[in-house]
Amino acid sequence: MNDTIRSLASQLGRALLARDYMVTAAESCTGGLVAAAMTDIAGSSGWFERGFVTYSNHAKVEMLGIAADLIETHGAVSEEVARAMADGALLESRAQIAVAITGVAGPGGGTRDKPVGTVCFAWAEMEQPVASETMHFDGDREQVREQSVQHALGGLLLRALAGSKAAEP
Numbered sequence: 001m002n003d004t005i006r007s008l009a010s011q012l013g014r015a016l017l018a019r020d021y022m023v024t025a026a027e028s029c030t031g032g033l034v035a036a037a038m039t040d041i042a043g044s045s046g047w048f049e050r051g052f053v054t055y056s057n058h059a060k061v062e063m064l065g066i067a068a069d070l071i072e073t074h075g076a077v078s079e080e081v082a083r084a085m086a087d088g089a090l091l092e093s094r095a096q097i098a099v100a101i102t103g104v105a106g107p108g109g110g111t112r113d114k115p116v117g118t119v120c121f122a123w124a125e126m127e128q129p130v131a132s133e134t135m136h137f138d139g140d141r142e143q144v145r146e147q148s149v150q151h152a153l154g155g156l157l158l159r160a161l162a163g164s165k166a167a168e169p
Contacts, residue, residue, distance in 0.1 A: 001037055002146065008153040009037045013047050015160035016097070022049035023156065024095035026064055026085040028076065028102040029119060031055060033149045049095040054085065064088030077102050079120045079132040086124035086132075097159060098124045099152045105144045119148045123155050125163070131155075 001009075016023055025034040035051030038044050054060040057071050066084045074080040085100035103119030110116035117139070122132040137147040 001040055002150075005037050005146070005150050005153060006040070008150065008157055009041050009044075012038070012153055012157045012160060013041050013044055015157060016047035019096075019160060019163055021097055021160065021163075022047055022093075022095040024049050024051065024089045024093040024098045025152070026052040026054060026089035026098065026100040028053075028055055028060070028085075029105040030101050030145050030148050030152070033145055034099060034101065034152050037149055037153060049093050052085075052089055052092070060085060060088075064092060075114065077104055077114050077118055077120055079122065079134055082120040082122035083124070083130045083132050086122035086130055090124050090126065096126045097156065099156050100124075101148055101152050103144070103148060105148075106141045117144050119144065119151075121148075121152055121155060123159055125159060131159075 027034055032053045038048045052063050054063050057076055060066045061068050064085050065088045071081055082100045082102050086098045089098040100122045104110050104114055104116050106116035117137040120134045122130055124130045137144045
């Protein structure tokens with residue numbers, strides 16, 4: 001794990017502990033790397049609730065309750081599916097905040113509309129609207145996955161800190 005990812009995960013843990021929040025991750029193209037980054041931090045059992053590695057479409061449907069027709073309509077690599085993954089992770093866990101990632105890490109699997117490096121993210125928080133975005137990362141499979149983990153953790157950290165500040169008097 002690179003120093004940036006380790007630092008983000010550590011900061012995230014402190015922010016979540018300050019809010020008494022647990023986090024969950026629903027991952028596809030990163031294959032559990034976000035969960036691994038978080039659980040690499042000592043004391044993460046105080047803020048990491050669970051992770052879902054839903055690499056196949058069937059796993060997304062079975063583990064996160066995503067409607068198969070949503071995947072068929074929009075494709076597994078879409079913000080719509082990422083948002084459903086984040087919502088599903090919250091519903092299937094005891095966490096208060098979630099991140100979801102689905103994308104094309106490569107080297108194959110890309111299309112004209114969704115080339116290698118296309119990654120969709122979503123962040124869900126209890127009683128808040130789900131946020132999502134699509135990024136396009138350059139590099140090989142390892143680089144795309146590493147950038148995805150960093151972006152996912154950064155988005156979680158921003159949301160955890162924003163909630164902490166909103167809760168202050």
